[in-house]
Every structure is written in C-alpha cells, then in structure tokens.
Amino acid sequence: MRRNTDATQRSILRIRDALAEALSVIAQRPVRTLLTALGTILGVGAFVTTTGLAETARAQVSSRFDALRATEVRVQDAAPDGTNPFPVDVDERLEQLNGVNHAGLTFAIPDNGTIQARNTATRPTGTTTPIPVIAATPGAIDASLPTMAAGRNYDQWHQQRGEHVALLGRVAADQLGITRIDHQPVVFLADTPYTIIGILDDVRRNPDLLLAITIPTTSADAQFDTRSVERNVIIDTAPGAAQLIGTQAPLALRPQQPERLQSLVPPDPKTLRNQVEGDVQSLFYALSALALLIGAVAITNATLLNIIERRPEIGLRRALGARRTHITAQITLEAALTGIIAGTIGAILGIAAVTAVAVTRTWTPTIAPAVLLAAPLIGVLTGALAGLIPALKASRTPPADTLRG
Amino acid sequence: MTVAAASTADTDVVVVDGLTKTFPGPPAVTALHPCTFSIRRGDYTAITGASGSGKTTLLSLLGLLDTPSAGRYLLDGIDVAGLDDRERSAVRAHRIGFVFQAFHLVGYRTVIDNVELGLLYQGVPKGQRQRRALDVIEQVGLSHRRHARCTTLSGGEKQRVAIARTLVRDPALVLCDEPTGNLDSTTTQQILELLDSLHRSGMTIVVITHDPVIAAGAPRQLTISDGVLTERQPTHATQH
Numbered sequence A: 001m002r003r004n005t006d007a008t009q010r011s012i013l014r015i016r017d018a019l020a021e022a023l024s025v026i027a028q029r030p031v032r033t034l035l036t037a038l039g040t041i042l043g044v045g046a047f048v049t050t051t052g053l054a055e056t057a058r059a060q061v062s063s064r065f066d067a068l069r070a071t072e073v074r075v076q077d078a079a080p081d082g083t084n085p086f087p088v089d090v091d092e093r094l095e096q097l098n099g100v101n102h103a104g105l106t107f108a109i110p111d112n113g114t115i116q117a118r119n120t121a122t123r124p125t126g127t128t129t130p131i132p133v134i135a136a137t138p139g140a141i142d143a144s145l146p147t148m149a150a151g152r153n154y155d156q157w158h159q160q161r162g163e164h165v166a167l168l169g170r171v172a173a174d175q176l177g178i179t180r181i182d183h184q185p186v187v188f189l190a191d192t193p194y195t196i197i198g199i200l201d202d203v204r205r206n207p208d209l210l211l212a213i214t215i216p217t218t219s220a221d222a223q224f225d226t227r228s229v230e231r232n233v234i235i236d237t238a239p240g241a242a243q244l245i246g247t248q249a250p251l252a253l254r255p256q257q258p259e260r261l262q263s264l265v266p267p268d269p270k271t272l273r274n275q276v277e278g279d280v281q282s283l284f285y286a287l288s289a290l291a292l293l294i295g296a297v298a299i300t301n302a303t304l305l306n307i308i309e310r311r312p313e314i315g316l317r318r319a320l321g322a323r324r325t326h327i328t329a330q331i332t333l334e335a336a337l338t339g340i341i342a343g344t345i346g347a348i349l350g351i352a353a354v355t356a357v358a359v360t361r362t363w364t365p366t367i368a369p370a371v372l373l374a375a376p377l378i379g380v381l382t383g384a385l386a387g388l389i390p391a392l393k394a395s396r397t398p399p400a401d402t403l404r405g
Numbered sequence B: 001m002t003v004a005a006a007s008t009a010d011t012d013v014v015v016v017d018g019l020t021k022t023f024p025g026p027p028a029v030t031a032l033h034p035c036t037f038s039i040r041r042g043d044y045t046a047i048t049g050a051s052g053s054g055k056t057t058l059l060s061l062l063g064l065l066d067t068p069s070a071g072r073y074l075l076d077g078i079d080v081a082g083l084d085d086r087e088r089s090a091v092r093a094h095r096i097g098f099v100f101q102a103f104h105l106v107g108y109r110t111v112i113d114n115v116e117l118g119l120l121y122q123g124v125p126k127g128q129r130q131r132r133a134l135d136v137i138e139q140v141g142l143s144h145r146r147h148a149r150c151t152t153l154s155g156g157e158k159q160r161v162a163i164a165r166t167l168v169r170d171p172a173l174v175l176c177d178e179p180t181g182n183l184d185s186t187t188t189q190q191i192l193e194l195l196d197s198l199h200r201s202g203m204t205i206v207v208i209t210h211d212p213v214i215a216a217g218a219p220r221q222l223t224i225s226d227g228v229l230t231e232r233q234p235t236h237a238t239q240h
Helices: A016-026 A030-067 A090-095 A138-143 A157-160 A170-176 A207-211 A218-223 A242-253 A268-308 A311-319 A324-360 A369-395 B054-064 B085-095 B111-120 B125-141 B155-168 B185-200 B211-215
Strands: A072-077 A100-110 A135-136 A146-151 A165-169 A185-187 A191-204 A213-215 A234-239 A261-264 B010-023 B029-042 B046-047 B072-073 B096-100 B175-176 B205-209 B220-225 B227-233
Touching: A016 A030, A016 A100, A016 A138, A016 A324, A016 B111, A016 B125, A030 A157, A030 A324, A072 B010, A090 A138, A090 A157, A090 A242, A100 A138, A100 A218, A100 B046, A135 A138, A135 A207, A135 A218, A138 A234, A138 A324, A146 A165, A157 A218, A157 A268, A157 B096, A165 A185, A165 A207, A170 A191, A170 A207, A185 A213, A191 A207, A191 A213, A213 A218, A218 B211, A234 A242, A242 A261, A268 A311, A268 A324, A268 A369, A311 A324, A311 B085, A311 B111, B029 B054, B029 B125, B029 B227, B046 B054, B046 B185, B046 B211, B054 B072, B054 B175, B054 B205, B072 B111, B085 B096, B096 B155, B111 B125, B111 B155, B155 B220, B185 B205, B205 B211
Parallel strands: A135 A213, A165 A191, B046 B205, B046 B220, B096 B175, B175 B205
Antiparallel strands: A072 A234, A072 A261, A100 A135, A100 A234, A146 A191, A165 A213, A185 A191, B010 B029, B010 B072, B220 B227
C-alpha cells in the first residue's frame, strides 16, 4: 500500500498549455473579451491620449514662451519719489551686457491739453482726438522690435543732441494724414515742430508705439515737464539670458543703489514649462488613473460574472485534476491577456486621438515611445491585478457543488 | 453499516472502510453513514438510490471531489482519505474518470479540444494529446464530428465526447453519475452498450443511477437509502 501518490504522477499544467487555454477562452469569445476590456481600453487610451497631448502641448508652450516673452526684461523704479532714477546713458550701459540685444528708456509724456499734436502750424479749434506722445531712447524703440513702413529710427546722435525728430506709429500717421516722409513732414508738439524721420508699420512689443508720436527722451525732458513721469526700461535679450540680465541690469544702471530699481523678468521658461507640464500632466495622470481604476473594476466585475457562469467548467477542470493554483493561474492569465489586448487597443486609440487633435490645431503630434511601450504593460498589470480576486475565488469553488445536475 | 470487509488485495481498485460524510450544521446532517466495501479491477458496479439518498455524496467521495468526515479509502492501492488538495488533484488527474449526467463539456470548444482536456493536467504534450484524443474519438464513433463545437452536438454525441474524455485518460476507476439521465431511450441504450463494451475491455466502472432498469445491466448492484449502503446481489461483497 502506498501512503502518497507516485511522485511522477503529479497534476501538471504546462506554461504553454496554460497560455493556450487562456488564449482559447479569449479567442472563442471575442465580443465578451472586448466588453470586458472596454474599461481598460478607455483607461489606457486616456493615458496615452493625455500623455501624448501633454507632450504635444509642451512643444507649443515651449516655442511660444521662448519666442518672445522669455526674451523681455523690464526695469522700473522700485520706490518712486518724483526723481528720475535712471542715468542718461541707459542704452550704452545695458547694451554692454552680454546677452542684451537692445535696451532703452521709455515713458509717456503727460498731456494736459497743451501739446495738441498736429501737422499744421495752426492750432485746430474744437475737440480732436489727442494723439499720445511717448519719449523713448533709440534702444527702447529697437527693443520693441519694430518694422518700419517708411524712413528709419532716430539714433544716438539725435538722442544726445536732443534733436526735434519723431517717429510716427502707423495709426498716428493715419490720423495725421502722413503717408510719406520724403518731403520731410513735421508734426507740431505744443507749437514746436518735430521732423518725422520714420513711420512704424508694426512692433512686436509696446503696441502703444503704433498709436503715438515717439520722440527722443532728451527732447522730451528739454521741452516738457517730465519730472514726475513713470519711466521704465525695456530690454530685448538673447534667448535664455533674461534671468541673468534681470539681475545685472539694476547694477549696471545704478551701481551705487541697485535696490532702487526693480527688474521684471519673465518666469524662467524651464521652470514655467515644467510647472505647466506638471499641472497639466498631474491632472491628466489623475484622470488616466481614474479611468484605469474604472477599467480594473470593470475587469474584476466581468471576470467575477464570467467565473460564476463558468462554475461547471471550473468544477470540471478540478475533476480532471486541476489544482487550485492551476485555476488561479488560468483565470489570472485570461485577465492579463485581456489587459494586454486592452492596452494595445487603448494605445492605438490614444495615438489616433492625439494625431487628430494635433492635426486639427496644426500642431506636431508627439508621443514618447516609452508611453507606447508602457501601454500594454499597464494593461497587463491592470488585468492581472483585477483578475486575481476572481481567480482566487474561482480556485476555491468546491468541485462537487458545481458538477451536480 | 458495512457492505463487505475491506480488503487490500491487488485486484481491488476501491477499498472503503467506514467511510462517512457528515455535513456540519446546524443541524449536522449525515449524508453517508459508515460504509465498507471494495470494488475489484474490471468490475461494473451500479449504485442505485432515490433522489437525496446520498448516492452523489458517495460518488463525490469516491471521485475525491469531496473529503470524508471519517473512514479509510484506498484507491488503486493509495490511501487517499488523508491527502491534501494538491495530492488529491494528482490522483484525480491520473486515476479517476468522470461521466456526468449534464456531460460538462466546454461548449465553446471543439470535440477534440474537449477530449484533449482529459489529458491536460497529466502534463501530456500537445502532440501526444491530439493523437490519443483522435484514437478515442474514433473508438466512440465521432471521428466525423471531431472539429465540431460541442454546442452543436446532440445529447448522445455529447455523452460520447464525455466518455471519450474519460477513456483518453485510461483511469483506474470510471465514475458515471446518471450517465443517461438526459438522454432518450434509444440513445440511452447506445450509451449503455458503450459502457458495457468498456467494461468488457477491462475498465472498472461505477454507475450511479436512480433507474433500476439501468442498474440491472450491471453485474453488481449496491443500493443506498438515507445514506446507508447495502448490497443487493452480493458477488464479492457481503452485507454485515
């Protein structure tokens, strides 16, 4: 008599056979498999879509921030006390700094109604729409990245000598009826003629210049009461230099009292980009995780229903010699394979969604390869974890109960 | 109550001594009172009884689908009463075959798949499983239906597939639970003839049935009533 079973006669389920059995169940019931996988398809699809959209949006965010905003620095009076905190040679001091393309001082000239810009010597009667007058150094105009419709910008020679020259913005030129400068038109500011040497067609910064008459700051200081005006410096920097210039500019302009000046620098593009990405991706990941959780619950639920329906089959397999671990392995494997399928389909749908959104907005679709590789992995993990509880439950099914009748 | 003194002769496939099954309550129910009997290799035995008499409980115990509350059970020389689940699974995989009233085929699989399933947990490689499955499918006369899905088969064909699934395992003991319960009279006769031919080829068969006509076809009959087993026409087992 033998106490135990022959060691060679064990209950065995080969890995290949377990895989084949699981695949067979999935293949024989494609509709059910798809329905079971639906939640995970949506979850993985959401993950790929959101990650892809974040990647795609990142490129857009980067290009826009880097292009303009990240190269602009402004310096203003930190403690206005009615005096001018800036030196007369703002342009020279700042343009010596490495990374500064153009820089200069600018301020609006307050008009108490006496300036009345016009292109005739005679003052008009009645109310006319006032044209604003701005004082700016040549560097400030260059830092606004202008496009000239006619003529040229005034230069340091005009600036230093306080010449009565002016630039007209496109809108101001229309108001004054000036379209050409070859006949040396003048504009009268409080009865003082200013020769127009250029007309601005467009500016990428300081759009106020398009509405105004711009004159050198030295001319403005000589003619008008500018003691209490709010002055500020505008600097156009090389890409990536804004942060550094922001710290150097007050020292360069007012070395004896740099704290009197305050630099306004754009957010560090890298920090800003990371922050934007972080905010966007955190939200996206949270949504993806939620979708995956729903997918996992769906798989658990569908698998639980499935094993209730398959109780006789599970009982039969136990009667044919399957161990509990074999049942657990098979059900888990089925759920994991369903997860792989869901992950793959989700990834394909995600790619399609990202491409569709990007094409609609004329963006370049960008998806990291790692995300695409992760998608089936997420699917298989979701499936395996979701299938484990039903699988353990199935393995505890008493075979005698399921085989009656 | 015992039917016969348990023996441990090499010719005995089943030796049961005081086997009991009590389902814990409350109230506790004894579905099978202590019984003692043996079944020799090649025997064709029918166990009859009314519904609820305990015959399915006895089949579950003989098939290691359930554990006894007390008693000793030797199957093919192995003391199986005290085995753990893993060892019981191994014994089921290699030594016991089942034929159920409800056939218990995997409906979405083909005939050959279902027959192969009988060898799956024996660790038989796929190619060998397929060859052996085709042999027994031919033996039960279903070669022409080997690639048919089981849902498309008639009742008689399904039971033939179930018998083929058992045959392919070459078990020491075949347990049939109401094998003709879902079949018409003509098909019943065909299945009984098939079982009879298996018996003649030397297979040890135990048929559990409530139908005395079917039981009459077996050379040896045991009767169970209210969980008490008795021998109707003792051959090599005697009632105490």
